[in-house]
Amino acid sequence: MRRGAPAARGAARAARETRAALARSACFIALAFLASAGCASRPAAPVDLTILSTNDFHGALESRATDRDTKRPLGGAAYVVATIDSLRAIDPAGTLVLDGGDIYQGTALSNLTQGRATIEYMNAAGFDAAAIGNHEFDWGVPTLVERIGQARFPMLVANMVEKATGRAPAWATPYTILRRKGVRVAVIGLITPSTPMVTMPENVEPYTFLDPAEVANRLIGELVPRRADIAVIACHIGGRQDSVGTITGEVAEMARAIDGEAAIVSGHTHSRLEGTIDGVPVVQALSSGRYLGRIDLLVDRAARRVIEGRAAILPVFADSVAPDREVVAMIERERGAVEQILEEVLGEAAVPLTTERRECPMGNLVSDVMREVSGAAFAFTNPGGLRAPIDEGPITYSEVYEVLPFDNTMVVYELTGAEVIRLLEQGAEGGGFLHASGIRYTLDRTKPSGSRITAASRADGSPITPETIYPAAVNSFMAQGGDGLAMLVDHPRSRETGIVIRESFADWIRAQTKAGRKVTAAVDGRINRIGD
Numbered sequence: 325m326r327r328g329a330p331a332a333r334g335a336a337r338a339a340r341e342t343r344a345a346l347a348r349s350a351c352f353i354a355l356a357f358l359a360s361a362g363c364a365s366r367p368a369a370p371v372d373l374t375i376l377s378t379n380d381f382h383g384a385l386e387s388r389a390t391d392r393d394t395k396r397p398l399g400g401a402a403y404v405v406a407t408i409d410s411l412r413a414i415d416p417a418g419t420l421v422l423d424g425g426d427i428y429q430g431t432a433l434s435n436l437t438q439g440r441a442t443i444e445y446m447n448a449a450g451f452d453a454a455a456i457g458n459h460e461f462d463w464g465v466p467t468l469v470e471r472i473g474q475a476r477f478p479m480l481v482a483n484m485v486e487k488a489t490g491r492a493p494a495w496a497t498p499y500t501i502l503r504r505k506g507v508r509v510a511v512i513g514l515i516t517p518s519t520p521m522v523t524m525p526e527n528v529e530p531y532t533f534l535d536p537a538e539v540a541n542r543l544i545g546e547l548v549p550r551r552a553d554i555a556v557i558a559c560h561i562g563g564r565q566d567s568v569g570t571i572t573g574e575v576a577e578m579a580r581a582i583d584g585e586a587a588i589v590s591g592h593t594h595s596r597l598e599g600t601i602d603g604v605p606v607v608q609a610l611s612s613g614r615y616l617g618r619i620d621l622l623v624d625r626a627a628r629r630v631i632e633g634r635a636a637i638l639p640v641f642a643d644s645v646a647p648d649r650e651v652v653a654m655i656e657r658e659r660g661a662v663e664q665i666l667e668e669v670l671g672e673a674a675v676p677l678t679t680e681r682r683e684c685p686m687g688n689l690v691s692d693v694m695r696e697v698s699g700a701a702f703a704f705t706n707p708g709g710l711r712a713p714i715d716e717g718p719i720t721y722s723e724v725y726e727v728l729p730f731d732n733t734m735v736v737y738e739l740t741g742a743e744v745i746r747l748l749e750q751g752a753e754g755g756g757f758l759h760a761s762g763i764r765y766t767l768d769r770t771k772p773s774g775s776r777i778t779a780a781s782r783a784d785g786s787p788i789t790p791e792t793i794y795p796a797a798v799n800s801f802m803a804q805g806g807d808g809l810a811m812l813v814d815h816p817r818s819r820e821t822g823i824v825i826r827e828s829f830a831d832w833i834r835a836q837t838k839a840g841r842k843v844t845a846a847v848d849g850r851i852n853r854i855g856d
Contacts, residue, residue, distance in 0.1 A: 368625055368626055370623060370624050370631055371506065371622075372623075373420065373504050373620070373623055374411070374418055374619070374620055374621075375419075375556065376411055376419060376420070376616055377558075377589040377607055378617070379560075379590065379608055379611065380425070380426045380457070380610075380611035380612065381430075381442065381613050382428075382430030382434075382611060382612055382711070383429060383430040383433065383434025383442050383729075384401070384611075384613050385431065385433050385445060385655050386400055386431070387400040387612065387613065387614065389612065391641070397641065397642035397643055398614040398615075398639060398640060399612055399614040399640050400640075401449075402647030402651040403641075403648075404449065405448055405650075406645040406646060406648045407640050407644075408449050408450070409648070417504065418505050420452050420502060420504060420511075420556075421451045422451070422511065422558045423446070423451055423589075423591075424457070424558060424589050424590050424592070425455040425456055425460065425515065425559075426457035426458065426459045426460070426560060426591060427454060427459075428442035428443065428460070429459040429462045429729060429730070430711055431722075431725065432662070432721070432722045432725035432729075433655070433658055433722075435725065435729055436665075438467055438470075439463075440471070441655070441658045443471050443475050444654055445651050445654065445655075446475065447475065447476045448648065448650050448654070451477045452502055453478050453500050454478075454480065455479075455515065455558040455559050456479050456480065456513060456560065457592065458515065458518075458519040458523040461519070461523045461528050462527065462730060464527050465493075465527065468495075480497050480499060480500065480512070480513020481496050481498070481515050482496075482536075482543060483514050483517070483533060483535070483536045483540075484531045484532065485532050486532075493531070497513070498512065498513065498539075498543065499547070506625060507554065508551065508553045509552065510543075510551070510552035510555040511557075511558050512540055512556070513558050514536040514558075514560070515559070515561070516561045516574060516592055517535065520805075521808050522807070536561060537577075537582050538581075540555075540557060540578075540582045541581075541582055541584075543555070544582070544583070544584045554586040554621075554623060555585050557579075557585050558589045559575065559578070559589070559591070560592045561578055561590055561591070561592055562574060562591065562592035562593025562594075563575035563590065564593065564597075565595065565596065565597050565598070571601055575590045575597070575608075579601040579606065586604070586621060586623075587604060587630075587633060588601070588605070588606040591608060595610065596608065596610050596615075597635075598637045599635055600635065603633075604633070605633035605634060605635040613640060615637050615639055616637070617635070618636045618637070618638055619634070619636075620634045620636075621633050667720055667721070668721045669718045669719065669720055671718075671834065671836050671842065672717060673718075674843060675845070676713060676714070676715055677713055677845055678713045681707050682851070682856070683849075683851040683853075684847060685847060686710050686714070686845065687705065687759030688759065690705055690710060691703045691760055692761045693828065693829050694734060694761065694828075695797060696832070697823065697828045698734050698795070700796055701794040701795050701796065702744065702761065702762040702794055702796040703796065703797040704761075704796065704797070704798050704802070705759045705798070705802075705825075706801065706806065709732065709799055709801060710728070711729055714727060724826060724833070725826065727826075729826075730799075730826075732799035733799070733820060733821060733824055734797050734798075734821045734823045734825055734828070735818055735821065737812065737818045737819075738793050738795060738818075739793070739796045739817075740790060740792065740793055743811065744794060745790075749774055749775075750809050750811055751807065754808065755769075756808075757851065757853070760851065761783075761850075762783050763781070763782060763783060763788070764781050764851075765777055765781075766853075766854065767851065767852070767854065769854060769856055803818065
């Protein structure tokens with residue numbers, strides 16, 4: 325066999341050369357024909373594609389938002405659909421509609437239907453695909469699977485696997501391929517690896533969240549050019565953009581590590597992103613359907629590359645389009661089923677109860693109520709758990725639901741004074757902090773990790789001693805290690821009260837009304853921040 329190998333290789337080579345000669349002849353004949361038709365040197369024209377996107381909708385089917393400058397009304401699902409329809413009508417063959425995740429958790433109307441109403445709106449809008457966000461897990465995987473089954477578009481996540489098997493869950497779809505104007509567009513869904521810290525940890529305990537860039541690079545290599553011409557990332561991974569247009573944060577790190585993406589639709593940080601990272605257009609359209617992201621791509625089909633890409637953010641002005649009638653009818657139907665609950669007036673706010681990622685009236689008020697209801701010495705709540713402000717005037721149950729949409733309960737810990745300081749230190753990691761009641765503390769960002777809490781005392785000024793035991797109330801998200809508060813997990817001295825914080829807050833407002841008092845709160849300097 326070995327002695328006959330050279331002859332066999334020679335015969336094979338001759339056969340290959342014959343086939344190549346025939347192929348060249350066929351090519352020359354085809355070129356001659358095209359030249360005679362005047363087409364020989366005319367390449368295929370590039371095509372325009374448009375990506376419209378939302379992110380962090382959080383069940384905002386109805387909207388009371390207004391533009392800060394013009395005071396024009398913003399958002400609302402019926403207006404989002406109408407705006408998408410008007411833009412898609414300009415180039416229906418070349419438009420994709422995507423979402424960056426955190427779809428349905430956040431308002432009473434959506435939560436009381438466990439997200440069903442929000443998916444119904446997205447079906448009416450004709451979304452082509454959506455990334456799965458961390459808050460899609462808030463009611464557990466079974467509810468997420470129900471919503472996936474309801475959606476007439478794929479809900480995507482590529483970078484999570486089961487710990488037990490190392491494989492993707494059976495319900496998880498990593499990507500979808502869409503065809504627009506002859507271009508095959510692979511849309512890959514990615515989620516932040518920090519998901520176990522920013523949803524109820526027990527809901528995602530069976531899963532491992534992989535590095536998104538590594539997963540994206542693998543999939544792009546498998547899909548382009550064999551099954552797709554370009555790849556678009558739809559991700560629940562956020563970032564920030566400064567005044568000169570530089571995008572930073574997790575999405576920027578991911579984008580620089582991915583090779584070959586055409587565009588990125590992002591979410592998670594509720595930011596305004598409209599720029600490029602290493603030449604790749606990136607959008608994030610703030611949150612709650614008040615804005616749309618828009619990416620315009622000029623694609624060379626033959627070369628399978630983007631010649632030019634532009635990113636922009638567009639307002640959804642509710643006074644510029646007629647609302648979609650199908651969505652209006654759906655919202656009225658869903659609202660009618662729960663109207664009596666939602667529109668109960670609990671009390672009246674004497675001042676605006678604003679929310680911020682620093683000490684704010686709402687943060688102080690909610691933590692004060694938690695401390696009063698639990699009887700604890702201290703109470704702490706994470707800023708991410710307070711999702712909306714309340715305006716001055718009547719307070720409805722619907723508004724309370726928007727402030728506290730998560731079904732968190734109160735958990736009371738017996739913490740030493742040293743553990744209280746440690747809790748504040750953990751809360752300060754990653755640029756965070758904790759709203760607090762019963763305590764005053766100084767957070768110095770110029771100090772190294774682990775030594776940023778430079779002063780702390782009880783609210784009356786008395787010292788917090790390291791060995792003394794203090795009852796401290798937190799929400800159940802924090803108790804499970806949410807926002808990186810690992811010290812609370814499996815703490816030997818804890819008690820789950822079963823008290824839903826939202827309901828206790830609503831009851832507290834009712835009690836103020838019964839006593840003839842309006843609701844008020846203010847910033848009182850209980851959190852002193854240095855170096856922000």
